Amino acid sequence: MSKSWYDKADDKQIQQLNKNLTSIFRTQNPVSNDELFWTSFKGYAVNLKNVKCKLNKKVNGLSAKPIIDIAIEINHFLDGEQCVTALQGLGYSYRGTNVLPERHYFSKGEPRTHQIHMYQTGNRYLFEQINFRDYLRSNELARSEYEQLELNLSSVNTNDKHKYAEGKTDFVKSILERI
Known part of the structure; x- marks a missing residue:
C-alpha cells in the first residue's frame, strides 16, 4: 500500500476502500465476522477461508508511487478466476496470468491507481516481495x-x-x- 495515498486520503476514502474490499472478499468467500479481521488499514491484513491478503508493501520512511499495491495469497491458483467478476464490478481490469509471472494481475485506473497480484500459497515471487519489503524495513x-x-x-x-x-x-x- 502506498504511504503517499494514505497521507492524502481522507477518512471517507479509506472507509470506502475498506467497504469495497470487504464486499469483494465476503462475496467470493463468505465468512463470519470472527473469521474476518483488519489489523489496521495502513497495516492491511485480511484473513479469509480461501483468500487472504498477506502483503503490505508499505515501508516506513520510503516515499512511494501513488498506487495502492495489494498482494493476495490464494490456496489454489484457479481460485483467482473466481474473483474476476467481483473485481471488475469495482472498476478493476483483469489483465490475466501472462502479464507478470505466476500470478493473476488486476489493475484499476488510467493512470493506474490500484493493482492486485494474486499468488498461490508458496509462490516464490510472493516470498521475494515479502523478503525485499522486510529487508528495506530493517x-x-x-x-x-x-x-x-x-x-x-x-x-x-x-x-x-x-x-x-x-x-x-x-x-x-x-x-x-x-x-
Whole structure:
C-alpha cells in the first residue's frame, strides 16, 4: 500500500476502500465476522477461508508511487478466476496470468491507481516481495538507496512504466541475493 495515498486520503476514502474490499472478499468467500479481521488499514491484513491478503508493501520512511499495491495469497491458483467478476464490478481490469509471472494481475485506473497480484500459497515471487519489503524495513541504507533509485527512475521514465520497473531490477536482485 502506498504511504503517499494514505497521507492524502481522507477518512471517507479509506472507509470506502475498506467497504469495497470487504464486499469483494465476503462475496467470493463468505465468512463470519470472527473469521474476518483488519489489523489496521495502513497495516492491511485480511484473513479469509480461501483468500487472504498477506502483503503490505508499505515501508516506513520510503516515499512511494501513488498506487495502492495489494498482494493476495490464494490456496489454489484457479481460485483467482473466481474473483474476476467481483473485481471488475469495482472498476478493476483483469489483465490475466501472462502479464507478470505466476500470478493473476488486476489493475484499476488510467493512470493506474490500484493493482492486485494474486499468488498461490508458496509462490516464490510472493516470498521475494515479502523478503525485499522486510529487508528495506530493517535496513536504513538500503531503503535510502532504493528511494533515490525510484525517484531518479520516475523522473527519467515519466511515461514508461516498463523502463521504470526494469531500472529497479538489478537493485532488487542484489538485495535478494544478500538475504
